Amino acid sequence: MKEFIYNGQLARVVFGAGALKHLEREIELLGARKALVLSTPEQQTQAQMVADRLGARAAGIFPKAVMHVPIETAREAREAAYRLGADCVVAIGGGSTTGLGKAIALDSGMPILVIPTTYAGSEMTSIYGITEAGLKKTGKDPRVLPRTVIYDPELTLTLPVAMSVTSGINAIAHAAEGLYAQDSNPVMDLMAEEGIRAIAQALPAIRQRPDDVAARGDALYGAWLCGTVLGNVGMALHHKLCHTLGGSFNLPHAEVHTIVLPQAIAFNAEAAPQAMARMARALGTTGHASAAAGLFELARSSGAPVALKDIGMQAADLDHAADLAVGNPYWNPRPFGPAQRSAIRQLLQRAYEGVRPD
Numbered sequence: 001m002k003e004f005i006y007n008g009q010l011a012r013v014v015f016g017a018g019a020l021k022h023l024e025r026e027i028e029l030l031g032a033r034k035a036l037v038l039s040t041p042e043q044q045t046q047a048q049m050v051a052d053r054l055g056a057r058a059a060g061i062f063p064k065a066v067m068h069v070p071i072e073t074a075r076e077a078r079e080a081a082y083r084l085g086a087d088c089v090v091a092i093g094g095g096s097t098t099g100l101g102k103a104i105a106l107d108s109g110m111p112i113l114v115i116p117t118t119y120a121g122s123e124m125t126s127i128y129g130i131t132e133a134g135l136k137k138t139g140k141d142p143r144v145l146p147r148t149v150i151y152d153p154e155l156t157l158t159l160p161v162a163m164s165v166t167s168g169i170n171a172i173a174h175a176a177e178g179l180y181a182q183d184s185n186p187v188m189d190l191m192a193e194e195g196i197r198a199i200a201q202a203l204p205a206i207r208q209r210p211d212d213v214a215a216r217g218d219a220l221y222g223a224w225l226c227g228t229v230l231g232n233v234g235m236a237l238h239h240k241l242c243h244t245l246g247g248s249f250n251l252p253h254a255e256v257h258t259i260v261l262p263q264a265i266a267f268n269a270e271a272a273p274q275a276m277a278r279m280a281r282a283l284g285t286t287g288h289a290s291a292a293a294g295l296f297e298l299a300r301s302s303g304a305p306v307a308l309k310d311i312g313m314q315a316a317d318l319d320h321a322a323d324l325a326v327g328n329p330y331w332n333p334r335p336f337g338p339a340q341r342s343a344i345r346q347l348l349q350r351a352y353e354g355v356r357p358d
Protein backbone atom coordinates (compact mmCIF):
# COMPACT_ATOMS: atom_id res chain seq x y z
CA MET A 1 0.00 0.00 0.00
CA LYS A 2 1.29 3.48 -0.83
CA GLU A 3 1.98 6.12 1.83
CA PHE A 4 -0.87 8.49 2.55
CA ILE A 5 -2.12 11.31 4.75
CA TYR A 6 -5.75 11.43 5.85
CA ASN A 7 -7.19 14.63 7.32
CA GLY A 8 -10.69 14.21 8.75
CA GLN A 9 -12.83 17.29 8.08
CA LEU A 10 -15.32 18.34 10.69
CA ALA A 11 -18.82 18.45 9.27
CA ARG A 12 -21.94 17.13 10.98
CA VAL A 13 -24.29 15.16 8.72
CA VAL A 14 -27.92 14.53 9.60
CA PHE A 15 -29.42 12.12 7.07
CA GLY A 16 -32.85 10.61 6.45
CA ALA A 17 -36.32 11.05 4.97
CA GLY A 18 -37.95 13.82 7.00
CA ALA A 19 -34.58 14.88 8.52
CA LEU A 20 -35.57 18.53 8.11
CA LYS A 21 -37.51 18.15 11.34
CA HIS A 22 -34.17 18.35 13.15
CA LEU A 23 -33.40 21.83 11.82
CA GLU A 24 -34.15 23.79 15.01
CA ARG A 25 -32.04 21.37 17.06
CA GLU A 26 -29.16 21.72 14.60
CA ILE A 27 -29.27 25.52 14.63
CA GLU A 28 -29.20 25.40 18.42
CA LEU A 29 -26.21 23.03 18.36
CA LEU A 30 -24.39 25.54 16.17
CA GLY A 31 -24.84 28.03 18.97
CA ALA A 32 -26.58 30.41 16.57
CA ARG A 33 -29.42 32.78 17.40
CA LYS A 34 -30.74 33.85 14.00
CA ALA A 35 -30.36 32.39 10.52
CA LEU A 36 -30.61 34.05 7.13
CA VAL A 37 -32.19 31.50 4.77
CA LEU A 38 -30.81 31.44 1.20
CA SER A 39 -32.35 30.00 -1.97
CA THR A 40 -32.74 30.67 -5.69
CA PRO A 41 -35.81 32.69 -6.72
CA GLU A 42 -37.50 29.47 -7.88
CA GLN A 43 -36.92 27.73 -4.54
CA GLN A 44 -38.26 30.66 -2.50
CA THR A 45 -41.23 28.55 -1.33
CA GLN A 46 -38.84 26.02 0.19
CA ALA A 47 -36.84 28.84 1.79
CA GLN A 48 -40.03 30.28 3.27
CA MET A 49 -40.98 26.85 4.60
CA VAL A 50 -37.56 26.62 6.30
CA ALA A 51 -37.94 30.14 7.74
CA ASP A 52 -41.44 29.30 9.04
CA ARG A 53 -40.03 26.23 10.72
CA LEU A 54 -37.33 28.36 12.38
CA GLY A 55 -39.85 30.92 13.63
CA ALA A 56 -38.11 33.51 15.79
CA ARG A 57 -34.74 32.00 14.86
CA ALA A 58 -35.21 33.14 11.23
CA ALA A 59 -33.63 36.51 10.46
CA GLY A 60 -35.29 36.51 7.02
CA ILE A 61 -34.91 34.96 3.59
CA PHE A 62 -32.64 35.97 0.70
CA PRO A 63 -34.03 34.19 -2.37
CA LYS A 64 -31.63 35.57 -4.98
CA ALA A 65 -28.96 32.91 -5.42
CA VAL A 66 -27.86 32.41 -9.03
CA MET A 67 -25.33 30.19 -10.81
CA HIS A 68 -21.62 30.89 -10.16
CA VAL A 69 -22.09 33.44 -7.33
CA PRO A 70 -21.71 36.90 -8.90
CA ILE A 71 -19.83 39.14 -6.47
CA GLU A 72 -22.67 41.68 -6.50
CA THR A 73 -25.11 39.02 -5.23
CA ALA A 74 -22.61 37.91 -2.60
CA ARG A 75 -22.22 41.51 -1.34
CA GLU A 76 -25.98 42.07 -1.25
CA ALA A 77 -26.53 38.82 0.65
CA ARG A 78 -23.78 39.64 3.15
CA GLU A 79 -25.25 43.09 3.77
CA ALA A 80 -28.70 41.54 4.27
CA ALA A 81 -27.25 39.09 6.79
CA TYR A 82 -25.69 41.92 8.84
CA ARG A 83 -28.73 44.20 8.52
CA LEU A 84 -31.13 41.49 9.66
CA GLY A 85 -28.94 40.48 12.61
CA ALA A 86 -28.16 36.97 11.34
CA ASP A 87 -25.33 35.03 12.95
CA CYS A 88 -25.57 31.99 10.68
CA VAL A 89 -26.81 31.09 7.19
CA VAL A 90 -29.02 28.24 6.07
CA ALA A 91 -28.74 27.38 2.35
CA ILE A 92 -31.48 25.26 0.80
CA GLY A 93 -30.84 24.27 -2.82
CA GLY A 94 -28.04 23.19 -5.13
CA GLY A 95 -24.42 24.21 -5.51
CA SER A 96 -25.35 27.76 -6.52
CA THR A 97 -27.15 28.43 -3.25
CA THR A 98 -24.49 26.70 -1.17
CA GLY A 99 -21.94 28.79 -3.05
CA LEU A 100 -23.71 31.98 -1.97
CA GLY A 101 -23.62 30.78 1.64
CA LYS A 102 -19.89 30.19 1.29
CA ALA A 103 -19.35 33.70 -0.06
CA ILE A 104 -21.06 35.12 3.05
CA ALA A 105 -19.03 32.86 5.36
CA LEU A 106 -15.76 33.74 3.65
CA ASP A 107 -15.92 37.32 4.91
CA SER A 108 -18.07 37.03 7.99
CA GLY A 109 -17.01 33.64 9.40
CA MET A 110 -20.70 32.84 9.97
CA PRO A 111 -21.41 29.10 10.22
CA ILE A 112 -23.33 27.55 7.31
CA LEU A 113 -25.99 24.87 7.54
CA VAL A 114 -26.80 23.37 4.14
CA ILE A 115 -29.90 21.48 3.05
CA PRO A 116 -28.87 20.13 -0.39
CA THR A 117 -31.53 19.52 -3.03
CA THR A 118 -29.15 18.47 -5.85
CA TYR A 119 -26.20 16.08 -5.91
CA ALA A 120 -23.45 18.64 -6.70
CA GLY A 121 -21.54 17.99 -3.47
CA SER A 122 -20.48 21.56 -2.64
CA GLU A 123 -21.80 21.16 0.91
CA MET A 124 -18.92 18.81 1.75
CA THR A 125 -16.07 21.03 0.56
CA SER A 126 -14.13 24.08 1.66
CA ILE A 127 -13.93 25.16 -2.00
CA TYR A 128 -15.63 28.43 -2.89
CA GLY A 129 -16.18 30.17 -6.21
CA ILE A 130 -17.05 33.82 -6.82
CA THR A 131 -17.54 35.49 -10.22
CA GLU A 132 -16.23 39.01 -10.73
CA ALA A 133 -16.28 40.83 -14.06
CA GLY A 134 -17.19 37.59 -15.82
CA LEU A 135 -14.30 35.61 -14.31
CA LYS A 136 -14.96 32.86 -11.76
CA LYS A 137 -12.23 32.61 -9.15
CA THR A 138 -12.11 29.57 -6.93
CA GLY A 139 -10.23 29.09 -3.70
CA LYS A 140 -10.12 27.00 -0.54
CA ASP A 141 -10.81 28.26 2.95
CA PRO A 142 -11.79 26.29 6.05
CA ARG A 143 -14.29 29.05 7.00
CA VAL A 144 -16.56 28.12 4.09
CA LEU A 145 -16.85 24.41 4.94
CA PRO A 146 -20.49 23.99 6.00
CA ARG A 147 -20.67 23.02 9.67
CA THR A 148 -23.88 21.02 9.39
CA VAL A 149 -25.58 19.31 6.45
CA ILE A 150 -29.14 18.02 6.57
CA TYR A 151 -29.76 15.51 3.79
CA ASP A 152 -33.50 14.98 3.44
CA PRO A 153 -34.45 12.96 0.32
CA GLU A 154 -38.05 14.19 0.57
CA LEU A 155 -36.83 17.65 -0.43
CA THR A 156 -35.33 16.28 -3.65
CA LEU A 157 -38.47 14.64 -5.05
CA THR A 158 -39.20 17.69 -7.20
CA LEU A 159 -35.73 17.80 -8.79
CA PRO A 160 -36.56 17.14 -12.46
CA VAL A 161 -35.34 13.78 -13.78
CA ALA A 162 -33.02 15.37 -16.37
CA MET A 163 -31.34 17.48 -13.68
CA SER A 164 -31.22 14.51 -11.30
CA VAL A 165 -29.29 12.49 -13.88
CA THR A 166 -26.75 15.19 -14.79
CA SER A 167 -26.34 16.26 -11.18
CA GLY A 168 -25.81 12.62 -10.17
CA ILE A 169 -23.13 12.20 -12.83
CA ASN A 170 -21.55 15.49 -11.68
CA ALA A 171 -21.20 13.80 -8.27
CA ILE A 172 -19.79 10.63 -9.84
CA ALA A 173 -17.15 12.80 -11.54
CA HIS A 174 -15.79 13.87 -8.14
CA ALA A 175 -15.44 10.24 -7.04
CA ALA A 176 -14.02 9.10 -10.38
CA GLU A 177 -11.21 11.66 -10.26
CA GLY A 178 -10.76 11.01 -6.54
CA LEU A 179 -9.91 7.39 -7.34
CA TYR A 180 -6.77 8.42 -9.22
CA ALA A 181 -5.94 11.53 -7.20
CA GLN A 182 -2.28 12.07 -6.38
CA ASP A 183 -3.19 12.57 -2.72
CA SER A 184 -5.76 9.77 -2.51
CA ASN A 185 -6.09 7.60 0.57
CA PRO A 186 -7.87 4.32 1.34
CA VAL A 187 -10.81 6.00 3.12
CA MET A 188 -11.55 8.24 0.14
CA ASP A 189 -11.19 5.26 -2.22
CA LEU A 190 -13.87 3.41 -0.28
CA MET A 191 -16.14 6.43 -0.28
CA ALA A 192 -15.57 7.04 -3.98
CA GLU A 193 -16.39 3.50 -5.03
CA GLU A 194 -19.46 3.32 -2.81
CA GLY A 195 -20.59 6.78 -3.95
CA ILE A 196 -20.40 5.82 -7.62
CA ARG A 197 -22.24 2.56 -6.94
CA ALA A 198 -25.03 4.27 -4.98
CA ILE A 199 -25.69 6.92 -7.62
CA ALA A 200 -25.35 4.59 -10.62
CA GLN A 201 -27.96 2.29 -9.06
CA ALA A 202 -30.27 5.11 -7.99
CA LEU A 203 -30.51 6.96 -11.32
CA PRO A 204 -32.48 4.33 -13.29
CA ALA A 205 -34.91 4.00 -10.36
CA ILE A 206 -35.37 7.80 -10.16
CA ARG A 207 -35.95 7.90 -13.90
CA GLN A 208 -38.69 5.32 -13.50
CA ARG A 209 -40.26 6.93 -10.43
CA PRO A 210 -39.02 10.45 -9.56
CA ASP A 211 -40.91 10.31 -6.24
CA ASP A 212 -39.22 7.09 -5.08
CA VAL A 213 -37.95 8.24 -1.68
CA ALA A 214 -35.66 5.22 -1.27
CA ALA A 215 -33.96 5.85 -4.63
CA ARG A 216 -33.72 9.57 -3.83
CA GLY A 217 -32.13 8.59 -0.53
CA ASP A 218 -29.58 6.39 -2.29
CA ALA A 219 -28.68 9.21 -4.68
CA LEU A 220 -28.28 11.70 -1.85
CA TYR A 221 -26.18 9.20 0.11
CA GLY A 222 -23.96 8.81 -2.96
CA ALA A 223 -23.78 12.59 -3.37
CA TRP A 224 -22.60 12.93 0.22
CA LEU A 225 -19.82 10.37 -0.35
CA CYS A 226 -18.75 11.83 -3.70
CA GLY A 227 -18.85 15.39 -2.31
CA THR A 228 -16.65 14.26 0.57
CA VAL A 229 -14.12 12.92 -1.93
CA LEU A 230 -14.13 16.27 -3.77
CA GLY A 231 -13.54 18.03 -0.46
CA ASN A 232 -10.63 15.82 0.55
CA VAL A 233 -8.46 15.02 -2.46
CA GLY A 234 -7.31 16.85 -5.59
CA MET A 235 -9.19 16.76 -8.88
CA ALA A 236 -7.54 16.51 -12.30
CA LEU A 237 -8.08 16.84 -16.07
CA HIS A 238 -11.84 16.27 -16.05
CA HIS A 239 -12.59 19.08 -13.58
CA LYS A 240 -10.12 21.35 -15.35
CA LEU A 241 -11.87 20.83 -18.69
CA CYS A 242 -15.29 21.38 -17.16
CA HIS A 243 -14.22 24.65 -15.54
CA THR A 244 -12.79 25.81 -18.86
CA LEU A 245 -15.92 24.88 -20.82
CA GLY A 246 -18.37 26.13 -18.18
CA GLY A 247 -16.51 29.34 -17.45
CA SER A 248 -15.36 30.43 -20.90
CA PHE A 249 -18.25 29.19 -23.02
CA ASN A 250 -21.07 29.57 -20.52
CA LEU A 251 -22.18 25.94 -20.69
CA PRO A 252 -24.37 24.43 -17.95
CA HIS A 253 -22.32 22.93 -15.11
CA ALA A 254 -23.82 19.47 -14.55
CA GLU A 255 -24.42 18.77 -18.26
CA VAL A 256 -20.81 19.59 -19.10
CA HIS A 257 -19.62 17.19 -16.40
CA THR A 258 -21.92 14.49 -17.76
CA ILE A 259 -20.64 14.82 -21.32
CA VAL A 260 -16.93 15.27 -20.63
CA LEU A 261 -16.54 12.58 -17.94
CA PRO A 262 -16.48 9.46 -20.18
CA GLN A 263 -14.00 11.15 -22.54
CA ALA A 264 -11.69 12.36 -19.74
CA ILE A 265 -11.78 8.92 -18.10
CA ALA A 266 -10.94 7.25 -21.45
CA PHE A 267 -8.01 9.69 -21.82
CA ASN A 268 -6.68 8.65 -18.39
CA ALA A 269 -7.53 4.93 -18.59
CA GLU A 270 -4.08 3.52 -19.32
CA ALA A 271 -2.40 5.71 -16.73
CA ALA A 272 -4.70 4.67 -13.86
CA PRO A 273 -5.67 1.00 -14.27
CA GLN A 274 -6.57 0.40 -10.60
CA ALA A 275 -8.89 3.40 -10.48
CA MET A 276 -10.53 2.20 -13.72
CA ALA A 277 -11.12 -1.26 -12.25
CA ARG A 278 -12.78 0.25 -9.16
CA MET A 279 -14.92 2.57 -11.29
CA ALA A 280 -16.01 -0.28 -13.55
CA ARG A 281 -16.83 -2.43 -10.52
CA ALA A 282 -18.88 0.38 -8.95
CA LEU A 283 -20.73 0.93 -12.23
CA GLY A 284 -21.36 -2.80 -12.60
CA THR A 285 -19.58 -2.94 -15.96
CA THR A 286 -16.71 -5.24 -14.93
CA GLY A 287 -15.91 -7.83 -17.54
CA HIS A 288 -17.87 -6.41 -20.44
CA ALA A 289 -17.10 -2.71 -20.74
CA SER A 290 -14.52 -0.16 -19.69
CA ALA A 291 -15.22 2.40 -16.98
CA ALA A 292 -15.40 5.12 -19.65
CA ALA A 293 -17.92 3.16 -21.72
CA GLY A 294 -19.92 2.42 -18.56
CA LEU A 295 -20.12 6.13 -17.75
CA PHE A 296 -21.16 6.94 -21.32
CA GLU A 297 -23.88 4.27 -21.23
CA LEU A 298 -25.12 5.44 -17.82
CA ALA A 299 -25.64 8.92 -19.27
CA ARG A 300 -27.11 7.77 -22.57
CA SER A 301 -29.47 5.20 -21.06
CA SER A 302 -30.66 7.82 -18.55
CA GLY A 303 -31.59 10.23 -21.34
CA ALA A 304 -28.80 12.73 -20.55
CA PRO A 305 -26.94 14.67 -23.25
CA VAL A 306 -23.70 12.99 -24.39
CA ALA A 307 -22.51 15.59 -26.94
CA LEU A 308 -21.33 19.16 -26.35
CA LYS A 309 -22.90 20.20 -29.65
CA ASP A 310 -26.29 19.46 -28.09
CA ILE A 311 -25.83 21.87 -25.17
CA GLY A 312 -24.69 24.93 -27.09
CA MET A 313 -20.95 24.41 -27.71
CA GLN A 314 -19.80 25.78 -31.06
CA ALA A 315 -17.39 23.71 -33.17
CA ALA A 316 -15.46 26.89 -33.90
CA ASP A 317 -14.63 27.24 -30.18
CA LEU A 318 -12.99 23.81 -29.77
CA ASP A 319 -9.51 25.04 -30.73
CA HIS A 320 -9.68 27.88 -28.24
CA ALA A 321 -10.97 25.48 -25.55
CA ALA A 322 -8.00 23.17 -26.17
CA ASP A 323 -5.59 26.12 -25.89
CA LEU A 324 -7.14 27.21 -22.60
CA ALA A 325 -7.11 23.69 -21.18
CA VAL A 326 -3.42 23.09 -21.84
CA GLY A 327 -2.42 26.67 -21.04
CA ASN A 328 -2.34 26.15 -17.27
CA PRO A 329 -1.87 22.42 -16.76
CA TYR A 330 -2.02 20.70 -13.40
CA TRP A 331 -1.43 17.22 -12.10
CA ASN A 332 -3.17 14.39 -13.95
CA PRO A 333 -2.32 10.67 -14.01
CA ARG A 334 -1.56 11.07 -17.72
CA PRO A 335 0.40 14.30 -17.89
CA PHE A 336 -1.03 16.95 -20.14
CA GLY A 337 0.22 20.31 -21.26
CA PRO A 338 1.08 22.14 -24.49
CA ALA A 339 2.84 18.98 -25.80
CA GLN A 340 -0.41 17.02 -25.49
CA ARG A 341 -2.57 19.68 -27.11
CA SER A 342 -3.55 17.52 -30.06
CA ALA A 343 -4.70 14.68 -27.75
CA ILE A 344 -6.77 17.15 -25.70
CA ARG A 345 -8.19 18.66 -28.90
CA GLN A 346 -9.17 15.14 -29.98
CA LEU A 347 -10.79 14.49 -26.60
CA LEU A 348 -12.83 17.68 -27.02
CA GLN A 349 -13.84 16.67 -30.54
CA ARG A 350 -15.14 13.34 -29.23
CA ALA A 351 -17.04 15.13 -26.46
CA TYR A 352 -18.42 17.57 -29.03
CA GLU A 353 -19.72 14.76 -31.22
CA GLY A 354 -20.73 12.40 -28.39
CA VAL A 355 -18.54 9.48 -29.47
CA ARG A 356 -18.86 6.41 -27.22
CA PRO A 357 -15.44 5.50 -25.75
CA ASP A 358 -14.27 1.88 -26.16
Ligand SMILES: NC(=O)C1=CN([C@@H]2O[C@H](COP(=O)(O)OP(=O)(O)OC[C@H]3O[C@@H](n4cnc5c(N)ncnc54)[C@H](OP(=O)(O)O)[C@@H]3O)[C@@H](O)[C@H]2O)C=CC1
Pocket residue numbers: 040041042043066067068069093094095096097099117118119120121122123125126127128129155156157158159160163167170230253254
Ligand atom coordinates in the same frame (compact mmCIF):
# COMPACT_ATOMS: atom_id res chain seq x y z
N1 LIG B 1 -17.55 24.66 -4.38
C1 LIG B 1 -17.78 23.39 -4.60
O1 LIG B 1 -17.23 22.50 -3.94
C2 LIG B 1 -18.72 23.03 -5.69
C3 LIG B 1 -19.37 24.03 -6.37
N2 LIG B 1 -20.26 23.72 -7.34
C4 LIG B 1 -20.92 24.83 -8.01
O2 LIG B 1 -22.33 24.67 -7.88
C5 LIG B 1 -22.98 25.13 -9.05
C6 LIG B 1 -23.84 24.03 -9.63
O3 LIG B 1 -24.65 23.45 -8.65
P1 LIG B 1 -25.91 22.58 -9.08
O4 LIG B 1 -26.43 22.00 -7.85
O5 LIG B 1 -25.55 21.70 -10.20
O6 LIG B 1 -26.86 23.65 -9.72
P2 LIG B 1 -27.78 24.80 -9.12
O7 LIG B 1 -27.58 25.01 -7.68
O8 LIG B 1 -27.59 25.96 -10.02
O9 LIG B 1 -29.20 24.18 -9.34
C7 LIG B 1 -29.51 23.61 -10.60
C8 LIG B 1 -30.97 23.56 -10.80
O10 LIG B 1 -31.56 22.69 -9.87
C9 LIG B 1 -32.86 23.17 -9.59
N3 LIG B 1 -33.28 22.62 -8.32
C10 LIG B 1 -32.52 22.42 -7.25
N4 LIG B 1 -33.21 21.78 -6.32
C11 LIG B 1 -34.45 21.58 -6.80
C12 LIG B 1 -35.60 20.94 -6.30
N5 LIG B 1 -35.63 20.38 -5.10
N6 LIG B 1 -36.70 20.90 -7.07
C13 LIG B 1 -36.68 21.45 -8.30
N7 LIG B 1 -35.61 22.04 -8.84
C14 LIG B 1 -34.51 22.11 -8.09
C15 LIG B 1 -32.69 24.65 -9.60
O11 LIG B 1 -33.87 25.13 -10.08
P3 LIG B 1 -34.28 26.64 -9.90
O12 LIG B 1 -33.33 27.45 -10.65
O13 LIG B 1 -35.57 26.52 -10.59
O14 LIG B 1 -34.32 26.89 -8.45
C16 LIG B 1 -31.60 24.88 -10.61
O15 LIG B 1 -32.09 25.24 -11.88
C17 LIG B 1 -21.90 25.55 -10.01
O16 LIG B 1 -21.73 26.94 -9.90
C18 LIG B 1 -20.67 24.81 -9.50
O17 LIG B 1 -19.48 25.44 -9.87
C19 LIG B 1 -20.55 22.42 -7.66
C20 LIG B 1 -19.93 21.39 -7.01
C21 LIG B 1 -18.94 21.61 -5.97
Ligand SMILES: O=C(O)/C=C\C(=O)CC(=O)O
Pocket residue numbers: 099127128129138170239242243
Ligand atom coordinates in the same frame (compact mmCIF):
# COMPACT_ATOMS: atom_id res chain seq x y z
O1 LIG C 1 -16.58 26.13 -9.29
C1 LIG C 1 -16.72 25.98 -8.08
O2 LIG C 1 -17.53 26.66 -7.42
C2 LIG C 1 -15.89 25.03 -7.37
C3 LIG C 1 -15.78 23.71 -7.61
C4 LIG C 1 -16.62 22.98 -8.51
O3 LIG C 1 -17.46 23.51 -9.18
C5 LIG C 1 -16.41 21.54 -8.59
C6 LIG C 1 -16.99 20.99 -9.84
O4 LIG C 1 -16.42 21.23 -10.90
O5 LIG C 1 -18.02 20.32 -9.76
